[in-house]
Amino acid sequence: xxxxERGPAGSLRARNTPSYGKWISNLHINGRTHAKNRATPxxxxxxxxxxxxxxxxxxxxxxxxxxxxEDTDKDGLITIDDQGPKNFALGQYSNLKSSFDVHGVYQLxxxxxxxxxxxxxxxxxxxxxxxxxxxxxxHRLTRLIKTSWWDNLTRRIDAEGxxxxxxxxxxxxxxxxxxxxxxxxxxxxxxxxxxxxxEMHLDVQWLPQGEITADFIKSVNHEPGxxxxxxxxIQLEGQPGTKQLKGLPFIVPGDQFNELYNWDAxxxxxxxxxxxxxxxxxxxxxxxxxxxxxxxILNANRSYYLGRGQPPLLTWLALKVFEETKHEPNAxxxxxxxxxAARKEYHEWWTSVPRLDEETGLSRYRPIGxxxxxxxxxxxxxxxxxxxxxxxxxTLEEVSTAYNSGKIKEPDLDVFxxxxxxxxxxxxxxxxxxxxxxxxxxxxxxxxxxxQMENDIAxxxxxxxxxxxxxxxxxxxxxxxxxxxxxSEIWHDRARKRKASMDRYCWNEQQxxxxxxxxxxxxxxxxxxxxxxxxLWCGLASDHQAARIVKDGLPKFExxxxxxxxxxxxxxxxxxxxxxxxxxxxxxxxxxxVLAWDGLQRYGYHDEVSRxxxxxxxxxxxxxxxxxxxxxxxxxVTNTERPHEVDAEYGNQGRRFKYCPQEGYVTAIxxxxxxxxxxxxxDAGLAGPYIYGLTFLxxxxxxxxxxxxxxxxxxxxxxxxxx
Numbered sequence: 001x002x003x004x005e006r007g008p009a010g011s012l013r014a015r016n017t018p019s020y021g022k023w024i025s026n027l028h029i030n031g032r033t034h035a036k037n038r039a040t041p042x043x044x045x046x047x048x049x050x051x052x053x054x055x056x057x058x059x060x061x062x063x064x065x066x067x068x069x070e071d072t073d074k075d076g077l078i079t080i081d082d083q084g085p086k087n088f089a090l091g092q093y094s095n096l097k098s099s100f101d102v103h104g105v106y107q108l109x110x111x112x113x114x115x116x117x118x119x120x121x122x123x124x125x126x127x128x129x130x131x132x133x134x135x136x137x138x139h140r141l142t143r144l145i146k147t148s149w150w151d152n153l154t155r156r157i158d159a160e161g162x163x164x165x166x167x168x169x170x171x172x173x174x175x176x177x178x179x180x181x182x183x184x185x186x187x188x189x190x191x192x193x194x195x196x197x198x199e200m201h202l203d204v205q206w207l208p209q210g211e212i213t214a215d216f217i218k219s220v221n222h223e224p225g226x227x228x229x230x231x232x233x234i235q236l237e238g239q240p241g242t243k244q245l246k247g248l249p250f251i252v253p254g255d256q257f258n259e260l261y262n263w264d265a266x267x268x269x270x271x272x273x274x275x276x277x278x279x280x281x282x283x284x285x286x287x288x289x290x291x292x293x294x295x296x297i298l299n300a301n302r303s304y305y306l307g308r309g310q311p312p313l314l315t316w317l318a319l320k321v322f323e324e325t326k327h328e329p330n331a332x333x334x335x336x337x338x339x340x341a342a343r344k345e346y347h348e349w350w351t352s353v354p355r356l357d358e359e360t361g362l363s364r365y366r367p368i369g370x371x372x373x374x375x376x377x378x379x380x381x382x383x384x385x386x387x388x389x390x391x392x393x394x395t396l397e398e399v400s401t402a403y404n405s406g407k408i409k410e411p412d413l414d415v416f417x418x419x420x421x422x423x424x425x426x427x428x429x430x431x432x433x434x435x436x437x438x439x440x441x442x443x444x445x446x447x448x449x450x451x452q453m454e455n456d457i458a459x460x461x462x463x464x465x466x467x468x469x470x471x472x473x474x475x476x477x478x479x480x481x482x483x484x485x486x487x488s489e490i491w492h493d494r495a496r497k498r499k500a501s502m503d504r505y506c507w508n509e510q511q512x513x514x515x516x517x518x519x520x521x522x523x524x525x526x527x528x529x530x531x532x533x534x535x536l537w538c539g540l541a542s543d544h545q546a547a548r549i550v551k552d553g554l555p556k557f558e559x560x561x562x563x564x565x566x567x568x569x570x571x572x573x574x575x576x577x578x579x580x581x582x583x584x585x586x587x588x589x590x591x592x593x594v595l596a597w598d599g600l601q602r603y604g605y606h607d608e609v610s611r612x613x614x615x616x617x618x619x620x621x622x623x624x625x626x627x628x629x630x631x632x633x634x635x636x637v638t639n640t641e642r643p644h645e646v647d648a649e650y651g652n653q654g655r656r657f658k659y660c661p662q663e664g665y666v667t668a669i670x671x672x673x674x675x676x677x678x679x680x681x682x683d684a685g686l687a688g689p690y691i692y693g694l695t696f697l698x699x700x701x702x703x704x705x706x707x708x709x710x711x712x713x714x715x716x717x718x719x720x721x722x723x
Contacts, residue, residue: 053098054129055090062093063115070108076658077628078109090128100130107133109628110140116659136706137625138617144629144661146275152663153254153268154279156247157229159193163200165247166226168302169256170375176203176225178303180293186228189245207306212295214368217306221374221404226259227301230282230289248282253633254663255653259300260286262310263427266317267591273324280321284334287314288341292474296349299367299425304375307368309349311427312449314342315456332464339460340475342453347477350450357519361501362442363450364519365422371404372417373424380649383577384416427591430649431583432571433516433527440520444506448534451498455539458491499540512548514541528567530557530592536599546603554608560710561619561637562588562612563596580648587646588616588637614701614711619643622708629661630654640710 070084071077078084088108091099102111110133118126135143155165157177166175179187187206194202205225208216229250233243250260251268260283269280287297297314299305318338325331349355355366372381378400388399388410402408415436422438423429426446434441461469473482505517508524514532516525532553535541541549556567564585571584583589593616600609619640623630627644632654635643646652654661704714 054127054132055094055096055098055100056125056127057090057115058093059115059118059123059126062090063112063119065093066108066112066115070112078105078112079628080105080626084108102133106137106625110135113629113660137621138702138706141621141624141629141631145271149661149663150251150272150276150279153251154249154276155252155258155260156249157226158231158245158247159189159197161247162190162193162202162226165258166202167258168224168226169258171224173224174203175201176205176223177228178205178207178220178225179228180207181209182293183228183231185245186231189231190228212306214307214370217304217368218370218404220303221371223303224374225303227290227294227298227303227306229260229286229301248285249279250283250286251279253653255633255656256650257300257653259302261300262287262297263313263591266313267594269317270320270594273320277321277324280317281325281334284314284318284321284338287317288337291341291345296345302375304373308421308425309345309365309367310425311445312342312345312350312453314338314345315453315460318342319456319460335460336465336469339457339469340471343457343469343471344475344477346450346453346457347480350446352478357442360442360505360517360519361497362447362505362517362519364439364442365425365446366418366439367421367425369417369421372400373420374404383579384413388413428565428583430581431529431566432578432581433525433529433566433584435581437518437525440518441516441525442505442519443516443531444502444514444529445531445534447498447502447506448531448538448540451495451502451540452538454491454495454498458488458495461486461491462488502535502540507545509548512545512552514545514549526570528553528556528570530563530565530596533563533592533596533599536603537595538599539602541603543603546599546605550600550603550605550608558612558615559586559588559637560615560712561635561640561643562593562616564588564637565592582634582646582648582650586636586638587634587648589634611711611715614705614714618705618708618710621705625708631661 066078066088067076070082070086070088072082072084082105086104086108088102088111089099090102090111102108111128114126114128114132155161157165162177163175166177177190179190187204190202190204194200194204203225205223207227230248231245232248234246236242236244251265251272252258253261253264253268257264265283269283272280286301290297290301291314294306296309297312299308299310315338318335322331322335325334350363355363357364372378378385378396381400382396385396385399385403388394388403388408389396392399392402392408394402399408403410403413419434419436419438419440420430423431423434426434426438426443428434428445434443457469461467467487469486471480471482471484471486476482476484502514506514506524508515513528514535516527516529517523518525532549536546536549556569557563557565565587566584568585571581572578574580593612597609597613600606600612615637619635619637620631622640623632623635623644626641630644632644632646632652634646634652636646637643639645644652644655654663701714709717
């Protein structure tokens with residue numbers, strides 16, 4: 001649609017939209033009109049408006065009384081659950097004559113956060129202005145992500161960073177690092193670090209030569225450790241000719257997940273390209289290192305993940321980085337490095353038996369391992385272990401220990417945990433869609449990712465490498481001749497064959513959806529998953545298939561706060577024998593939103609993209625506003641008032657803090673969209689490479705989101721204004 005055209009009522013991309021009324025046209029909070037992004041005082045004739053004059057506040061006294069009067073449930077947060085007066089006179093904590101009162105949950109929670117941060121810095125007093133506390137919540141969250149949270153979530157593994165990167169909140173273990181055989185300089189380096197800093201008690205261990213087996217992984221589960229990543233040699237300042245190894249940066253999800261996760265890092269990277277490009281480059285190079293030395297991009301770089309991959313997104317991310325850096329001299333070199341590494345992972349992991357189903361030509365998640373996953377507590381499998389508790393007269397903990405040590409043999413448990421490892425490799429841990437089935441399923445999501453990889457490799461070879469890829473010896477897959485040469489056609493052909501297989505085995509014309517295919521029972525699954533939209537993201541679906549998915553599939557997953565991971569119907573009734581899974585309805589996750597937006601945008605469903613983005617962004621904004629700055633890994637998309645209250649399985653990462661959040665979980669999605677929200681209409685197309693359909697947002701739309709207007713009210717007001 002042209003920019004001058006106007007879409008249906010409520011379309012976020014219509015430039016010439018009518019006024020939606022004061023509640024949309026102007027941003028009012030407590031009777032005050034806010035300029036967009038306002039975090040600085042209003043200046044009139046070169047002087048600060050007296051009403052905006054910042055004041056110097058006694059930090060400890062103000063914080064003590066603020067918590068006493070406003071944090072009535074004593075959880076260290078100021079939220080809509082608290083029953084305080086919702087009004088705090090800040091002037092009484094200052095020696096200055098100027099003063100102002102702080103009103104409402106959002107301003108009070110912002111005040112609490114500012115006081116806590118000042119307290120952390122050891123300040124006795126801090127200057128606070130009204131504009132800081134009235135800052136547009138979208139702008140505040142974006143600013144925090146860019147200037148604070150990304151830095152707090154960035155890690156390096158080297159002498160300076162290993163004490164932060166190596167500890168594992170999920171496991172009680174020593175500070176231990178495992179080094180692959182191909183980097184002896186790292187072993188020498190960390191051994192030297194351990195000697196120079198004995199107080200760290202750093203245990204440096206070699207990984208074995210040759211293939212990593214399930215037995216080896218199990219043998220070191222009682223001695224878990226961080227796995228080494230890529231390092232570079234840097235010139236030491238003031239010491240000409242002397243270089244030192246330094247770890248490349250990477251991002252961690254946060255909370256108890258303190259390691260480099262594959263697809264978590266990829267989605268975080270989307271929001272880091274404009275401010276933390278060096279970290280994103282580090283992520284790509286670390287992934288290449290993992291493929292080279294561990295055979296694949298790992299679930300994460302811990303010893304207990306050595307047999308497990310995660311959804312493959314390297315080529316997709318590498319192309320995003322290349323678009324941002326192609327003016328740099330080594331940009332193409334990094335892209336080619338990622339492509340040859342991805343090619344190795346493609347052949348040796350994703351399209352080799354047992355992951356490859358030779359009959360269909362489709363791939364499955366089938367990692368290696370034995371026993372239950374050591375990073376999970378036994379109670380996580382209470383419903384699985386309970387029959388054996390009764391059978392053996394043991395406690396749950398005793399059954400888990402006996403099974404993992406081999407003292408009891410239960411083939412049914414072996415089969416369950418084979419599937420469980422596959423569930424975790426899929427990234428969807430856990431969901432009724434894949435539980436007790438995952439290792440047998442040719443899933444829609446995995447095969448879409450491989451289709452994307454095939455097309456990405458073909459694109460790079462054809463467009464940037466003169467249609468000739470020379471494969472260096474160190475990245476040869478099994479059976480390759482060193483320095484073998486490939487053209488793009490072989491990869492185009494692989495993509496065509498995968499599409500044909502997906503159409504044959506996964507597409508259901510009657511239902512108008514893609515379904516996973518069970519390679520053992522040779523039947524389609526009937527489980528409805530939002531991953532049915534991934535064929536739109538990668539361009540595998542025909543126009544007809546896309547239309548059917550939008551018509552028949554989208555309504556199954558769309559909720560007030562965005563897309564749920566599965567339909568309610570196929571999740572089933574939650575019970576003791578069917579406990580709520582975190583990747584099932586009613587929960588929504590950022591990766592599912594992004595890939596759906598991208599896919600719908602690709603096929604021209606702009607209004608659907610706009611609606612879904614508004615729903616998700618509104619839910620996140622309101623959670624941040626009403627719950628003391630909370631940003632978490634998943635949301636209940638059916639409950640926009642309390643979307644963060646998700647207690648399934650591991651709970652909700654990003655909720656365990658007091659006073660002030662200092663990191664978020666997969667926050668790229670919010671940051672990237674917020675950047676677009678702050679873009680003037682005339683420059684909307686220049687908002688960055690990841691606008692996800694928000695090209696034509698208007699100021700009215702931004703104000704509606706900032707005011708907390710839900711999508712249904714926004715659409716209703718838009719419709720009424722246009723008639």
